[in-house]
Amino acid sequence: MRKTNIRLRFIIFLxxxxxxxxxxxxxxxxxxxxxxxxxxxxxxxxxxxxxxxGTDRYGRDMLSRVIV
Numbered sequence: 001m002r003k004t005n006i007r008l009r010f011i012i013f014l015x016x017x018x019x020x021x022x023x024x025x026x027x028x029x030x031x032x033x034x035x036x037x038x039x040x041x042x043x044x045x046x047x048x049x050x051x052x053x054g055t056d057r058y059g060r061d062m063l064s065r066v067i068v
Contacts, residue, residue, distance in 0.1 A: 027067065035064035 023030065033051075039059035047054040053062035 023067075031064045031067050033061035033064045035060060035067075 037060065039055075042051070042055050042059035043057055045051055045055045045059075051061050051063065053066065055061055056065070
């Protein structure tokens with residue numbers, strides 16, 4: 001019983017490490033916009049095709065801000 005519990009914890013830990021490593025490796029592809037670049041013409045856009053989580057009041061992409 002204890003050995004299975006340790007194995008399960010190790011598998012979960014390894015899975016989390018692999019997910020984080022994958023996000024770090026593919027970060028440039030996941031974040032197509034500069035999170036600090038302001039574009040006032042794109043301010044307060046609703047979530048859509050270009051900006052998956054929308055933009056803030058300065059026109060910064062919210063997805064890029066969350067990941068970075």
